Amino acid sequence: MTRKCPLCRREAVKDGNKFWPLCSERCHLIDLGKWLGEEYRVPAEPAESEAGSEGLPGADDNE
Numbered sequence: 001m002t003r004k005c006p007l008c009r010r011e012a013v014k015d016g017n018k019f020w021p022l023c024s025e026r027c028h029l030i031d032l033g034k035w036l037g038e039e040y041r042v043p044a045e046p047a048e049s050e051a052g053s054e055g056l057p058g059a060d061d062n063e
């Protein structure tokens, strides 16, 4: 069974496709990002807002 992917308009195969009705993970991510962006509008936050509880200056090479 196939159906047109709503995002890229290619044939999306249903069998074994966990991203159905999208054709692929790529379109799944696009779709996810699209409505996440529209619904939530989360401002971009830096991953680490506070620098270093135990960061030693000049000790960049720990490993």
Ligand SMILES: [Zn+2]
Residues within 6 Å of the ligand: 005, 006, 007, 008, 009, 010, 022, 023, 024, 027
């Ligand atoms: Zn697609």
